[in-house]
Amino acid sequence: PRIQPRMPRFVALLLASFVAGVAGLVTEGSRAAVHATQSDEEDLSVNIEAEVFDAEQHLSKASAAILEVVAQAHDAADAAPKASRRPHHRSKPQQTWRQQLLKQHRTLQKLLSKLKKDGNKIKLMDARRKAQAKRYVDGLTQSLQSEQKILKDTNLTASQRAIVENRTRSIEEEIKFWSRSQEQQQGKVHSDLKATNGLMSGTKAVIEAYEAFMAGDKLTPDQAKQLKQWSHVLPRAPKTPATHHAPPPAADLKASIVKLRPPAAQLNNNK
Secondary structure (H helix, E strand, O other), X not given: OOOOXXXXXXXXXXXXXXXXXXXXXXXXXXXXXXXXXXXXXHHHHHHHHHHHHHHHHHHHHHHHHHHHHHHHHHHHHHHOOHHHOOOOOOOOOOHHHHHHHHHHHHHHHHHHHHXXXXXXHHHHXXXXXXXXXXXHHHHHHHHHHHHHXXXXXXXXXXXXXXXXXXXXXXXXXXXXXXXXXXXXXHHHHHXXXXXXXXXXXXXXXXXXXXXXXXXXXXXXHHHHHHHHHHHOOOOOOOOOOOOOOOOOOOOOHHHHHOOOOOOHHHHHHHO
């Protein structure tokens, strides 16, 4: 049988090192993309906090306004002569009250639309960051595998092995760092979505109460309870926008492209 020529060890070593270097360069680009998206998410999170503050103010004001109108309507009904009352008649709000309620109703609808857009932005940006982070970690894993393959070479000198081991540890630390970073970022996303969804639910409930009352219906006990709760909400002041801080320096993956050349004497022996 024909014997296939074996690739010299130093050639295999150089090839593995080159593959690791290419993977490192690709990974660096993925890392920059993830960091850029996370910075955008931080900006969005700050904006969400400010909008949550405004939304809570609007809901509190709108709830207090309709409760005041309901109370005035009840007082007016109690003060009216008994002969003029119609027990089974649904009396719609007076014109002045109606104008006030319509104005608040339009504000609430705009608020609900804005909250929906914010929720969609959070989800889209979260999906983009996850995809970029996966590409980045996949690139790190590929680089780590390449370095581990180089370490299996028994002809590495002590200095060469030390260099590869140092790169391997750096890549492993980078993978751990980004895993923790993604968990923390996911916690922020969950918090923003929870706040946005909670406000959307509250806004819908207040809008329904407005529409029912303006149609001449009485507020249900649950609607009255929710309105009272929202009318006493004290909006939380938004945080001051934080300065973006870059993550710790990444593993020096570009160094992987530096070819590990065996000593001259070893090269001559392998020829």
